[in-house]
Amino acid sequence: MTAPIRRKALEVIAEHVALAGQRIVDVGCGEGGQVRALTQLGAQVVGVECGAEMLARACAAVPAGDERYVEGVGQALPLPDASADRVVFMNSLHHVPPEHMARALKEAARVLVPGGLALVNEPIADGRFYQLTRLVEDEEAVRAAAYAAVKGACAKGLFAERAEIVYLNPVRMDSYEAFATRMGLIDGTRKARVAAGEADLRARFHELAEQRDGAFFFDQPARLTILVKPAT
Numbered sequence: 489m490t491a492p493i494r495r496k497a498l499e500v501i502a503e504h505v506a507l508a509g510q511r512i513v514d515v516g517c518g519e520g521g522q523v524r525a526l527t528q529l530g531a532q533v534v535g536v537e538c539g540a541e542m543l544a545r546a547c548a549a550v551p552a553g554d555e556r557y558v559e560g561v562g563q564a565l566p567l568p569d570a571s572a573d574r575v576v577f578m579n580s581l582h583h584v585p586p587e588h589m590a591r592a593l594k595e596a597a598r599v600l601v602p603g604g605l606a607l608v609n610e611p612i613a614d615g616r617f618y619q620l621t622r623l624v625e626d627e628e629a630v631r632a633a634a635y636a637a638v639k640g641a642c643a644k645g646l647f648a649e650r651a652e653i654v655y656l657n658p659v660r661m662d663s664y665e666a667f668a669t670r671m672g673l674i675d676g677t678r679k680a681r682v683a684a685g686e687a688d689l690r691a692r693f694h695e696l697a698e699q700r701d702g703a704f705f706f707d708q709p710a711r712l713t714i715l716v717k718p719a720t
Contacts, residue, residue: 492709494656497578497609498525500712504651505605507531510573513599515562515592516580518673520546520555527552531574534567536560542673562592567599575600576607579710582627582634583674589637597646597717606647606715608638616696617659617706623689624671624681638713647715657710660703664693667704 493500501507508530514523517535519542526533535557537543546557560566562577562584575596584592596606611618613628621627642649661667668689672679682689697704 492655494658494707497657497710497712498522500653500655501576501607501609502529504653504712504714505574505607507574511571512574512576513565513567513572513596514576514578515565515596516577516583517546517557518542518580520549520557522576522578523555523557524549524552526576527555534558534572536562536565536567539673539675545673561588563588563595564591565595565599569598570601572599572604573601574605574607576609578607578609579611581608581637582610582630584634586630586633586637589634590640593637593641594646597641600717602717603719604717605650606717608634608713608715610634610711610713611657612654612709612711615656615707615709617708620667620689620692620696620706621671623685623692624678635711638715642715645718647717650714650716651712652714653712655710655712656707659706659708661693661697661706662703664690664704667693 510531512526512531512533514533514535517523517537520535523533523535533555535546538561543557543559558566610631613631641647668682672682697706
């Protein structure tokens, strides 16, 4: 079996999907890094985020172009029907409550034009970064639920699966403090867990990371599923 390639998530997406000139919705956009990267690639992008602190950081960042951000959740997107060519869930579908994952995919289909694409990128519960993050919260069950929701959406005819690509996403952290901040931004509960477990987390961070070029790296196995909304 061929070993998974090591590529950044956006590079994998760009290899398989046209992005320039497309209207793209980034669901769960966080601090907006991907929104700005997609804008630089020539897309017209709307980032949707429910976390107040992350949304504030996204809005405060230097814009890459005409991107914009709106507050909202995946299961109730604040966007019109058939207003997007691409909907991206970048490591975000598993953050939707499991009982709402199917609804989030239905919402993606609603805002997509016929023939539009939903791009669901999810981390796989494996690898060193997972070993580290599970000390804060073990996401094995919710990641499995997200994958099941994708398969369920296809089984119901909401989407057809075009491709599924498994690869290694290199996660780069400048320091343990950068990791702790990133984990804490997700929600208050995780921020408290990070603070309470700081000594153990710091030790495991340095044990599990590969240090090079003045930074810390983890290979995160990931899966990109490309879904097509039926043309009719």
